[in-house]
Amino acid sequence: MSMQSSEEAAFVQDEVSSIVKESIDQVMQIATYNHAKVPQWTSDVIETCMKKLTLLNKPFKYIVTCAIMQRTGAGLHMASSCYWDNTSDGSVTQKWENKTCYCIVTVFGLAI
Amino acid sequence: MDFTAQEPVKVYENTYQMGPRDDQKVSIPRVEEVIKRVLNEKMEMTLEKDPTKRDKHLWIYDHEEVGEMSREACEAIQQGVKELGYTKYKLIVQVQMGENNGQALRTASRCLWAPESDVSVSGSFVKGRMFAVATVFCLYHE
Numbered sequence: 001m002s003m004q005s006s007e008e009a010a011f012v013q014d015e016v017s018s019i020v021k022e023s024i025d026q027v028m029q030i031a032t033y034n035h036a037k038v039p040q041w042t043s044d045v046i047e048t049c050m051k052k053l054t055l056l057n058k059p060f061k062y063i064v065t066c067a068i069m070q071r072t073g074a075g076l077h078m079a080s081s082c083y084w085d086n087t088s089d090g091s092v093t094q095k096w097e098n099k100t101c102y103c104i105v106t107v108f109g110l111a112i
Numbered sequence: 113m114d115f116t117a118q119e120p121v122k123v124y125e126n127t128y129q130m131g132p133r134d135d136q137k138v139s140i141p142r143v144e145e146v147i148k149r150v151l152n153e154k155m156e157m158t159l160e161k162d163p164t165k166r167d168k169h170l171w172i173y174d175h176e177e178v179g180e181m182s183r184e185a186c187e188a189i190q191q192g193v194k195e196l197g198y199t200k201y202k203l204i205v206q207v208q209m210g211e212n213n214g215q216a217l218r219t220a221s222r223c224l225w226a227p228e229s230d231v232s233v234s235g236s237f238v239k240g241r242m243f244a245v246a247t248v249f250c251l252y253h254e
Binding site for chain 2: 035038039042043046047050053054060061062063064065066067068069070071072073074075076077078079080081082083084085089091106108110112
């Protein structure tokens, strides 16, 4: 029995990138940094992302990480290192900012 | 006749294994230990205090240096977890390092995976002028 073609099972960066961007815009558009609301926002952004990713119906495990930081002039570095299969797995990072906060969302997709 | 060497086609037999066996499962405390050890090592130099002024840290936040530090920490954690010997797992290590400036940072993550076999472990380090958060995701793969 032949396996499914590899195009279907590869991580498509552009597709996922646009999904992430849409999700962040949807939730954070009208947001001014408010400490009490941040947990809600992080959850919302991630849930929205996840729902759209599952609609792609691909045989992937997903990890979505969202970091929201208040804009006070401090620096932040984010690094990631992955031990996976280069041909089928991939990641996408999207940065978003407005006057009061930064939002960084990373999606890792690993083929099953 | 054509004698050019060709790699024999590898055929993998079924193991009929659906998930990790008990001895193959990731041990969360061990991974936590690796994270703590690496973060402590990397961050040690940021804690150097000025001997002449009380409570004043010598080390000043430098953007490129911290970038380098976070990449090194990532590699070191990945190496450490690989050495623990979980052969059937794919690893993702994420490190966030920044300046402690009185700002708030919130990180959340959600995962769509198999909860019986996949784990995530995280550790943090907040001291002096720096903070560092490291998360390791281990996903079972046949």
